[in-house]
């Protein structure tokens with residue numbers, strides 16, 4: 001007969017935190033959101049610590065290089081998805097690793113012999129008003145000059161005239177060599193009253209453009225997650241099918257951390273793949289998952305996982321529970337796995353961080369996940385709403401929405417994660433839909449972080465480990481949830497963007 005697990009499968013919505021005593025020095029400014037990302041031995045600290053406890057879901061609709069850059073600049077980590085060729089994913093990793101704050105790879109480029117009409121078209125497409133004129137018309141060709149929207153007028157100048165007739169040649173354009181630092185570049189922008197400073201290599205090839213606006217922008221991100229060479233950190237998803245080729249390519253490209261991405265990580269395939277990765281690349285941290293119970297945690301930890309992802313069936317786009325009857329309420333799953341992680345640490349002296357993945361429907365769910373023992377969270381729906389996510393922004397009568405689709409949907413066709421033993425999907429485990437558009441990631445995340453800090457202060461904790469150790473939670477009844485909502489007629493719509 002089947003074994004019935006004791007206790008009900010519970011969700012985050014069924015819990016609330018109780019305030020703890022808040023000491024005088026426990027303030028939002030004192031809260032430190034640092035948290036371990038990868039396994040470490042007792043008495044040491046994790047080789048990679050997130051500065052804020054957020055990672056992005058390994059999904060087409062979420063983790064583009066642009067989103068990974070924005071998230072790392074805010075102290076979290078993006079996991080670039082693997083539902084694409086190895087070469088394409090490698091290119092994504094390189095894009096993030098090559099990101100240099102304030103140094104922009106030019107996306108508006110023409111050749112000197114191109115017509116002004118074409119220049120106009122390129123500017124209209126990119127929305128930028130400064131174009132680099134390069135020998136081959138590419139972003140890294142030999143720089144021959146600059147042309148801006150102030151240098152020509154579609155009505156005043158013959159649209160068939162070549163760009164060379166209106167560009168400022170390189171001999172008249174202030175430019176810098178590749179060893180220039182951002183603060184040196186900025187000093188020149190101000191002293192020489194420039195809007196843009198091109199940076200070229202020793203052969204005169206264009207490397208980057210530096211704009212005034214981007215320099216001030218960089219000052220906004222004091223908690224960036226960077227490696228020893230001050231490059232942004234980035235993660236990458238891998239699967240148990242082509243890992244022997246994909247893992248080496250991603251490591252070579254500079255990925256800081258990898259993660260086996262599966263809807264059911266409690267499998268010999270994943271254990272075998274983890275052992276292979278740890279044997280061939282012991283220096284590269286690699287996570288595993290997803291799982292929902294303590295036995296499965298131990299299984300992956302023993303196979304070498306450097307962190308373990310928790311969550312099956314709770315994702316906003318996920319219908320695994322409807323389709324296969326598999327899953328567990330996210331709160332019960334996190335509590336069970338956190339207990340197993342703590343026992344594993346006591347027995348082995350090794351701390352293996354856990355990630356609560358999926359189903360975080362409100363900002364306060366992040367605080368609940370951490371209080372229940374998660375070291376960090378992974379979110380899909382949340383990040384899919386921002387400008388930096390790859391889904392299209394679509395106007396509706398109620399405002400803008402962004403596309404968001406599951407990896408188990410027909411649209412994603414991620415057979416490596418969801419294939420039923422075939423290179424195709426026999427049935428879907430995810431849906432294809434929309435989420436409300438929420439603007440820029442940095443602004444949205446700042447609000448979520450402000451709420452998390454405030455919650456931790458109410459619970460008397462200024463660090464994540466302290467919060468985990470001291471938080472008190474209570475189960476709630478429907479009536480007490482009801483009591484928590486406003487019971488007056490609202491003057492206007494207020495509240496959280498999430």
Ligand code: RVP
Pocket residue numbers: 057058059290311314315316317318319320357358359360378379380381382405406407408409429430431
């Ligand atoms: P959410 O944050 O609730 O949008 O959930 C994101 C998570 O859902 C992912 O990190 C992944 O674990 C899971 N997922 C992704 N695709 C699907 C699906 O199609 N069922 N589920």
